[in-house]
Amino acid sequence: MKLPNYLKCLEVKDLLIKMGVQNIPELSHVTFVRKVTKTTTIEIENPKLTFNKKIYLESVPVSQTNVSIGKDGTIEVNGIKACAYIKKQRQGIDMYNKTSTYRYHLCNCKTIEQMINGGRKDRYVSTTRDDGLFEVIDQIGGSARKLELRLELCHNCKKILEHKRMLPNPYSLKSFFNKYQPEIPKTIKRTESVLVEEQYAPNHNEIAVLFKEQVGYKCQLCGVNxxxxxxxxxxxxxxxxxxxxxxxxxxxxxxxxxxxxYNHSQMLANLNFKRQIDTIIGLRSEQKIHTVG
Ligand SMILES: [Zn+2]
Ligand SMILES: [Zn+2]
Ligand SMILES: [Zn+2]
Structure with missing residues (x-):
């Protein structure tokens, strides 16, 4: 003979609970987490440093830069002081002394004014190299040889700097840049939007839905789904x-x-709850959850 499973019997369950023997299992603890967008300020390497390094190590075509004349009348490319000169040279190269009659410029002298206004930027390159040597391409005789030549400062630029009391004494490119190059910050701050997880205190509806979902909408006592x-x-x-x-x-x-x-009998006075109880009785028999009575 098959005995009924008394542990599944609701009346037995009720009785056990009243005797304090069987407790309804507690719901497990849940932390409520949601994704929120927050703005944070991060420090990144100043992107200008990359360009500054490049223009220090090599000559950059002026046409590829943002060339302007600073408030003090000197040449600036992408916001920093730089000299401008013609890289492809045809005559005036002195191979023995490694010099040239071409000059480099620091100011908006007539030549540079003409370069900027006359659309001849593509002949010029700029650099912040400060040892007095300049990369030159020797185009004499059709062949193109790369050289490093010592160039002198343009006479007009020199006069302008003298007049503005900006010509270091003794003069060298290094001392000029040391004195007048603006300080470039190594890092800059950038604000970014990031998606972060945040714990929050949910409202009652959110809690109710979450805990009901957790048990699959099954009653923790009778098991009705x-x-x-x-x-x-x-x-x-x-x-x-x-x-x-x-x-x-x-x-x-x-x-x-x-x-x-305990203390819930007033629920039975509510017509809505009474209808729900009828529905549950129907569900239990569909789901083969039986009471003894
Ligand atoms: Zn000049
Ligand atoms: Zn139930
Ligand atoms: Zn209650």
Missing amino acids: CSTTKQCIHLHHKDGNGQNNLAHNLNVLCTDCHSKQ
Whole structure:
């Protein structure tokens, strides 16, 4: 003979609970996390440094830069002081002394003014190399040889600098740049939007939905599955305090089991709950959850 499983019997369960033998399992603790966009300020390497390094190590065509004349009348490319000169040279190269009659410029002298206004930028290159040597391409005789030649400062530029009392004494390119090159910060600050996870205090509805989902909309006491009639499953606060949403105070119960909890008999006066209880009785028989009675 097959004996009924008394542990599945609701009346037995009810009795055990009243005797304090069987407790409804507590819902596990849940932290509520959501993704929020926050702006943070981060420090990054100043992108200008990359260009500054390049223009220090090699000559950069003026046409590829943002060339301007600074407030003090000197040449600036991409915001820093630089000299400009013609790289492809045809005559005036003295191979023996490694010099040339071509000059480099630092100011908006007539030649540079003409270069900027006359659209002849593409003949010029710029550099912040400061040892007095300049990369030159010797184009004499059709062949193109790369050379490093010592060039002198243009006479007009020199006069302008003298007049402005900006010509270091003794003069060298290094001392000029040391004195007049603006300080470039190594890093810059940039604000970025980042997606971060944040814990939050949920409202009651969010908590109720989450805990009901956690048990699959099944009553923790009788086991009836209410996933098709979600209004028939409630979040019960054991201590009767609806604000106390700590996991150990919460249970998910069907309307019928809920109404049988301590101090809940007033639920039976509610027509809506009574209809829900009828629905649950129907669901239990569909789901083969039987009471002894
Ligand atoms: Zn000049
Ligand atoms: Zn139930
Ligand atoms: Zn309750």
